[in-house]
Amino acid sequence: MSFHNADALEQHNWIGGGLDAYIYRVTPTIVVKTVRRDRTPEEKAAEHPFLKEISFYKRLNACRDQCPNIVECNRPRFYERQERETGINGFYGRLIRVKEFEDPALIARWIQQITSALENFNLKLTDFGRATTIGQPLEGTLPPRARPILAGPLKGTYGLCSARTEQFAVGTLLYFMVYGHEPYDDIILSAAEWDRRFWEMEFPELSRNKVFDGLISACWHNVYPTMALLAYDFKRKTKDMIGNTEYIFIDSVKETKTCEALIRKGLLGPELALRFQPAWRRYLHAIVKRSMFIWQYFVQRRFWIWS
Template structure:
């Protein structure tokens, strides 16, 4: 049977550097490695990172993994553009020089502060596992409406490893004054220095609407612009900051390696959010009489989640005795109505069963046989706006 007939709800939605991404449910995608030794090796590296993640409570600022196997990783579907595309859609470039000539709009300041904190929390989570992302750039940051999450961990490695993916302005070469960090002209070693520098440049992008030095002509030949940026950053020469003073202060400290750890940075970015400074005092307050209504509502919601979990488990078990295609469509339909944006432990468990069901039916094996076009797929975007 043709794969598109066997799995009619599967759609090809993205072509990444090392993998193809398919939508399998309005809230779930699966990454499948491209053919090729390098791509499969990088994919195995990412699998190892998700194996580490699975042993800890999930970080809300990292794209959630529901299930993984040797030839596929099932992830939450961040259904909108990358941070790179979002920012580019808000500015105008000169076609001849590729310089940003106008920023039509910046995202609202409260949202920018939220994104700043989300990124810091994600990288701090990695640091708590003795890991560094190693490829922090806007293409690896995904959005679902205004929700922002960090993705793509094929370059992630232990702190102290060689920094391989150094791309200005999110990485910089060491100068002669930084011999303790590595050899001059190299990228040095992964750790708080490399991660916070990348975050500083990401914060600049988010808050100014273009990349570092993206608004000016540094060389006569546009092809030499990137090389000049590398040189300026190596010499610790940065553009002047004149935006929000609190965020600018964080950017400067990130660029100059002022945070001893990313955890320290994350503690700082959390204070940007409204009400965070007095959160402990608020949580310590006793529940007043009107708040009992909220408590009752929470109890009712908890009972409903337990009931839904039991029902879905029965449905999954029953589906094994029915036609796989019909069962899968029914599970997907019912499931999408009951799962919200912020998943509970029960929700994640349900999604894992859903993904395991697809794997048992051979989806990953079939997707790994050939490239999407050879399987009869074409890239489809329509579902982004309809679900």
Template sequence: MSIQKKFPDVHWVWKGAISFVYEVHPRIVVKVPKSSDFEREQFLKELRIYEIFSQHPPCSSIVQCFFYADNGIFLEYMRDVTLCSRIQNNHTRDLESSVVTKVEKLEPLPLRKKWMNDLAQAVAFLESLNLAHGDLRPENVLLDRDRLKLADFDCTAEIGTDFEACMAPYGRLLNSDEQDQGRRGTSGVLGPRTEQFALGSLYYLINYGFEVYGDRCLTEDPKEHGRKVVELLQNLEFPKLDGDPLLDKIIGKCWHNKYATIGELAASTETLLLGRNNCRETEAKNPCTPRWRVVMGRIIRGLWKPFRSWCDFVLGRTSQTTKPEVASGGELDGHSRGGMGQKTQNNLADVSSKKTFCQNLEKCGLLQMLASGEPEQLGFTIEWSRHSTG
């Protein structure tokens, strides 16, 4: 039986550097490694990171893993691809030089602040596990509508490990004044310095609408532009920051290694969101606000937190970790051992059921079949962003 007949709801949706990604449900994808030794080795690195994650309460700013096996990782489906694509859709480039000539729009300021904090919280979570992501760039930041999460952990390693994936403007080479960090011309080692620098450049991208020096050509030959950027960053020469002063201050501190830890940076970005909770001050300063509205607002805010906790309990949103256990067969929500049923399309409400769902697919032989050949050989045609509209 062909894979399409046995698993008619499986679709090929992405081709990554080391893996192919298949949708198995509108809210779940599975990453399957490519066949070469290097790609397989990198995939196993990411697998080990998810094994570490499984031993801790999940971080809401990291793409969640529901289940993993030696030849596949089941993850939540971030349906709008990457931060890179989102930003590129918001600006215009000169095709010859690749210079950004016009920023059509910036994302709303509250959303930009939230994204900054989400990224900091994700990297701070890694730091709490003595890990550094090691490849922080917009292609590894995924979006689902306006929700942002960090993904792709094949370069993630312990703090103090050599920094290998150093790509400007999200990594920089050390200069002669940084002997304490490593030898000049090298990338040094992974740690708060490397991670906050990358975050600073991501924050610049989010708030300015283009990459560092992406709005100008620094050399006569556009092909030499990238080399010039590397040189400028090595010498700690950055573009002028003339946007929101509060956000610019954070970007500048990241670029100049002013945060002792990423946890300290995360505490700083968290303050960006405090304005959402200052309703009482706003009400007090606004004498035109009717008294009944002030009172009702306070009552609603007081009741919201326990109500949300009750909802989380009812829906099974706990902090329990998901470990790679093997399910004991049977059917789940219309999914038999022979394939996928239709009833599950709207019936995967919590992590536990999603985990069991993924385990059943693995037991049905899905991962083995997907690993048996390239997607085209298996009869798949790539379906980019199947759920990215609406």
């Protein structure tokens, strides 16, 4: 798999970034994630950072009959409602304030679907790019989505993927949805202080929504012995919150066609643009390219003869 970068993407609104990639909003309903241009030679030689994410999304799409809108619930929606200081190297700066909070009914709908997927399909929640199986060491995840272990045989790790690690991540995700930012996002903490606070279970004050706050606290304090019990408790306590909430339906077929049209126009570069053209246009392009090659050959040959 090659790395596709395009200048056209950078003309759109940058809404997020991470260790491996940047995210741009290209339409009101479509965002594009692309690998960073400034990756080191070692990073470029390693496994493509999107392979595990693709595998994860395939698993999510396989669950769409039970979780029809789970893929549409994404973090950029929340980041756009934040006011932040200017960061460096494409990362967000310190949080100043949250300009708008999400509708609790939508949060209830999303969190029910997410916990259902975790319960029924053993999906690992913490990071799409770090997908692994239950029982394996939890790697590539830091506070606030994981709680470090600072004592005992697993000291210096985040433990093994289990109900403990996953419900902690669910708690942090729910906090993000309810409060519009991650825990302690409004202050600067050292890595050691992050670890200390979460190891000692020194969490931010919860005071926005009684139901959600209780669920967040339960997840952070490892109340649920299994994810099935977590999913049951979440559904039981949030069922009355959903009501008749109007959900904006996303037509996947229509959006797929829009994506293909954007690619054909060169959003991801000329190579992919050609790949998504109709067969007759690709054939015509091949003929023109071949003709140009032959013409250049004869021009060079004539030049050699004259010389």
